[in-house]
Amino acid sequence: xxxxxxxxxxxxxxxxxxxxxxxxxxxxxxxxxxxxxxxxxxxxxxxxxxxxxxxxxxxxxxxxxxxxxxxxxxxxxxxxxxxxxxxxxxxxxxxxxxxxxxxxxxxxxxxxxxxxxxxxxxxxxxxxxxxxxxxxxxxxxxxxxxxxxxxxxxxxxxxxxxxxxxxxxxxxxxxxxxxxxxxxxxxxxxxxxxxxxxxxxxxxxxxxxxxxxxxxxxxxxxxxxxxxxxxxxxxxxxxxxxxxxxxxxxxxxxxxxxxxxxxxxxxxxxxxxxxxxxxxxxxxxxxxxxxxxxxxxxxxxxxxxxxxxxxxxxxxxxxxxxxxxxxxxxxxxxxxxxxxxxxxxxxxxxxxxxxxxxxxxxxxxxxxxxxxxxxxxxxxxxxxxxxxxxxxxxxxxxxxxxxxxxxxxxxxxxxxxxxxxxxxxxxxxxxxxxxxxxxxxxxxxxxxxxxxxxxxxxxxxxxxxxxxxxxxxxxxxxxxxxxxxxxxxxxxxxxxxxxxxxxxxxxxxxxxxxxxxxxxxxxxxxxxxxxxxxxxxxxxxxxxxxxxxxxxxxxxxxxxxxxxxxxxxxxxxxxxxxxxxxxxxxxxxxxxxxxxxxxxxxxxxxxxxxxxxxxxxxxxxxxxxxxxxxxxxxxxxxxxxxxxxxxxxxxxxxxxxxxxxxxxxxxxxxxxxxxxxxxxxxxxxxxxxxxxxxxxxxxxxxxxxxxxxxxxxxxxxxxxxxxxxxxxxxxxxxxxxxxxxxxxxxxxxxxxxxxxxxxxxxxxxxxxxxxxxxxxxxxxxxxxxxxxxxxxxxxxxxxxxx
Numbered sequence: 099x100x101x102x103x104x105x106x107x108x109x110x111x112x113x114x115x116x117x118x119x120x121x122x123x124x125x126x127x128x129x130x131x132x133x134x135x136x137x138x139x140x141x142x143x144x145x146x147x148x149x150x151x152x153x154x155x156x157x158x159x160x161x162x163x164x165x166x167x168x169x170x171x172x173x174x175x176x177x178x179x180x181x182x183x184x185x186x187x188x189x190x191x192x193x194x195x196x197x198x199x200x201x202x203x204x205x206x207x208x209x210x211x212x213x214x215x216x217x218x219x220x221x222x223x224x225x226x227x228x229x230x231x232x233x234x235x236x237x238x239x240x241x242x243x244x245x246x247x248x249x250x251x252x253x254x255x256x257x258x259x260x261x262x263x264x265x266x267x268x269x270x271x272x273x274x275x276x277x278x279x280x281x282x283x284x285x286x287x288x289x290x291x292x293x294x295x296x297x298x299x300x301x302x303x304x305x306x307x308x309x310x311x312x313x314x315x316x317x318x319x320x321x322x323x324x325x326x327x328x329x330x331x332x333x334x335x336x337x338x339x340x341x342x343x344x345x346x347x348x349x350x351x352x353x354x355x356x357x358x359x360x361x362x363x364x365x366x367x368x369x370x371x372x373x374x375x376x377x378x379x380x381x382x383x384x385x386x387x388x389x390x391x392x393x394x395x396x397x398x399x400x401x402x403x404x405x406x407x408x409x410x411x412x413x414x415x416x417x418x419x420x421x422x423x424x425x426x427x428x429x430x431x432x433x434x435x436x437x438x439x440x441x442x443x444x445x446x447x448x449x450x451x452x453x454x455x456x457x458x459x460x461x462x463x464x465x466x467x468x469x470x471x472x473x474x475x476x477x478x479x480x481x482x483x484x485x486x487x488x489x490x491x492x493x494x495x496x497x498x499x500x501x502x503x504x505x506x507x508x509x510x511x512x513x514x515x516x517x518x519x520x521x522x523x524x525x526x527x528x529x530x531x532x533x534x535x536x537x538x539x540x541x542x543x544x545x546x547x548x549x550x551x552x553x554x555x556x557x558x559x560x561x562x563x564x565x566x567x568x569x570x571x572x573x574x575x576x577x578x579x580x581x582x583x584x585x586x587x588x589x590x591x592x593x594x595x596x597x598x599x600x601x602x603x604x605x606x607x608x609x610x611x612x613x614x615x616x617x618x619x620x621x622x623x624x625x626x627x628x629x630x631x632x633x634x635x636x637x638x639x640x641x642x643x644x645x646x647x648x649x650x651x652x653x654x655x656x657x658x659x660x661x662x663x664x665x666x667x668x669x670x671x672x673x674x675x676x677x678x679x680x681x682x683x684x685x686x687x688x689x690x691x692x693x694x695x696x697x698x699x700x701x702x703x704x705x706x707x708x709x710x711x712x713x714x715x716x717x718x719x720x721x722x723x724x725x726x727x728x729x730x731x732x733x734x735x736x737x738x739x740x741x742x743x744x745x746x747x748x749x750x751x752x753x754x755x756x757x758x759x760x761x762x763x764x765x766x767x768x769x770x771x772x773x774x775x776x777x778x779x780x781x782x783x784x785x786x787x788x789x790x791x792x793x794x795x796x797x798x799x800x801x802x803x804x805x806x807x808x809x810x811x812x813x814x815x816x817x818x819x820x821x822x823x824x825x826x827x828x829x830x831x832x833x834x835x836x837x838x839x840x841x842x843x844x845x846x847x848x849x850x851x852x853x854x855x856x857x858x859x860x861x862x863x864x865x866x867x868x869x870x871x872x873x874x875x876x877x878x879x880x881x882x883x884x885x886x887x888x889x890x891x892x893x894x895x896x897x898x899x900x
Contacts, residue, residue: 200234235302308404312407344479405424417777430561505529560616607648664696676737676743
């Protein structure tokens with residue numbers, strides 16, 4: 099179909115049936131016009147940031163192009179996204195042309211994929227087109243501009259600079275050496291390497307010949323490395339000689355030996371990280387010595403859906419799944435880089451990530467925009483949280499990718515970045531890995547320059563974003579901005595699968611149509627059984643991709659919230675709502691980290707919620723009744739009675755993955771009495787053993803629990819004495835009532851009333867507990883209740899704290 103025909107064919111349909119609503123002026127909001135919009139507090143509608151250049155970003159220019167070509171009048175990014183999913187063939191074909199993917203599409207291309215195929219057949223995009231990922235990443239670059247900056251923890255402000263010309267030459271040399279070692283199209287190339295210039299070169303060189311790249315971070319254990327590479331059987335493996343993290347250098351020699359012993363025979367070469375590094379294996383110099391000067395940098399073009407690299411599911415509850423992504427993912431990566439993130443040749447990108455995380459692959463895609471990429475190897479908190487800020491200042495970073503966890507640590511340090519560092523070059527900050535809370539959004543704009551802050555969400559399984567940035571729209575506290583262009587994401591009713599996106603209710607994140615970064619298959623997955631069970635068996639009567647995340651869309655701002663699911667008494671809500679409070683400003687000087695999961699054993703009729711608390715400086719601090727009371731009342735006041743966890747327990751460690759994600763699913767299964775095969779991606783797997791006791795929490799004697807509490811010093815008793823409790827309560831709860839205690843912080847004052855329910859209709863701002871007929875009691879050992887029934891919201895909670 100020609101562009102003229104496309105315009106005439108779509109013009110009438112868009113104006114009569116697309117029904118894309120326009121948002122009210124100035125704030126970029128949109129409503130469907132079909133569903134009554136709930137009343138929202140004025141706070142939720144007040145943006146924290148508004149683009150000074152709204153309407154002139156790359157995503158706006160692309161929208162204007164779409165309007166011109168297709169005869170439309172799309173007014174904002176929300177409308178552009180709605181058009182892109184209602185007309186997917188027009189969108190993906192035009193995006194391919196606009197980005198300039200090579201080779202060009204045949205002029206008669208009218209279908210991006212075969213839409214007669216069901217979604218779970220993974221319809222291939224652009225059948226008949228052959229391209230190469232590396233060729234598209236390297237095209238049209240200034241040879242003398244800086245492409246890569248390599249930094250290491252030991253000297254984070256002095257690194258190696260590589261121009262585009264030098265990058266091309268390094269890729270050529272590695273490509274030649276791979277070919278001379280017999281590596282060919284389809285062979286797997288394994289890498290146990292850090293985020294570095296070398297790892298980027300290795301990925302691009304592997305892709306240039308059609309080999310399949312797969313990387314693992316050096317901090318992963320022997321089992322984690324072996325369980326991955328045993329499945330894909332690499333023909334050649336590259337490894338770093340040692341790793342540095344938090345000031346400690348560790349040789350990888352013994353780990354490499356142990357991994358290689360468990361694999362079929364493979365070539366192995368080691369990259370010496372420093373001049374003093376030693377290894378039992380051949381070094382990279384030996385590998386590179388086989389390269390030929392006469393071998394040119396060429397690119398093997400392969401089908402659009404041909405395997406590019408293999409990523410791994412986190413595997414926190416079993417063996418990792420091997421997700422095979424395609425060369426065509428470059429279309430998705432450049433879409434995000436160029437349109438959602440507005441990246442270009444003048445940008446300096448610093449994305450903190452490890453090579454085990456999909457962000458390493460996404461970061462690599464940013465090179466395709468011509469940006470300079472910083473590759474950092476080490477801890478983001480060594481020697482302290484300001485190291486990252488020093489890098490931003492020194493290298494004039496314009497785009498910074500970080501995490502909510504890092505933001506929490508920086509907030510706890512009380513550093514005011516805009517006062518201590520020159521961050522004038524910075525224009526955009528993205529966070530991912532977990533939910534950035536509303537409090538964290540507000541904190542950011544108090545201490546950082548007035549730049550675009552965006553919380554985004556995607557996944558290893560899609561190698562891109564479900565929810566992306568919109569440089570032209572306002573930023574609202576606690577909300578992500580938009581569904582990524584072309585991603586037909588909806589909020590679905592958990593029972594029927596019907597869309598409830600425009601109602602403001604929470605539901606399952608689903609995708610209804612294909613996209614060009616669906617894994618082409620799982621390695622070793624016969625008949626796609628694991629693939630189908632992972633994404634396509636959530637609903638029996640409809641074929642949709644189910645991500646197993648819980649999301650909602652604010653019907654006023656169109657902001658998106660995404661989370662895991664808790665389901666006590668049939669009331670579904672996300673753990674991030676709890677974390678926003680338990681790790682918020684009112685508690686983060688006392689509490690280091692928390693984990694919120696639901697327990698539902700085979701004998702249980704309902705799910706019970708646990709909030710596990712790790713205290714700061716555990717040698718001295720404990721979860722006191724006073725602190726536990728404040729937590730409960732803060733959660734009830736900010737959210738509702740039904741959000742209050744039944745159990746709040748101090749623990750020595752919160753289990754996390756290498757990427758810093760809380761291991762909620764494994765803990766949920768353990769406390770519910772299910773067997774769990776712990777993945778090597780869990781950094782502190784021994785910590786999971788501690789959670790086994792909570793299967794029978796109510797029946798275990800406190801002495802037994804205390805004995806198991808190995809990670810917490812013996813000086814911290816399991817339960818306070820009667821005298822200690824009376825001192826605690828007398829000191830904190832009198833003369834104020836408990837509600838006043840909860841409302842005493844500015845954050846509680848700002849958030850109260852947002853989640854009021856029929857069971858909890860009272861605004862406690864002018865609380866008179868006696869007039870409300872409520873009985874506020876002081877705790878006693880005999881009562882063994884943490885809160886009276888009227889305050890706990892769950893019929894009273896067994897007295898337990900650690």
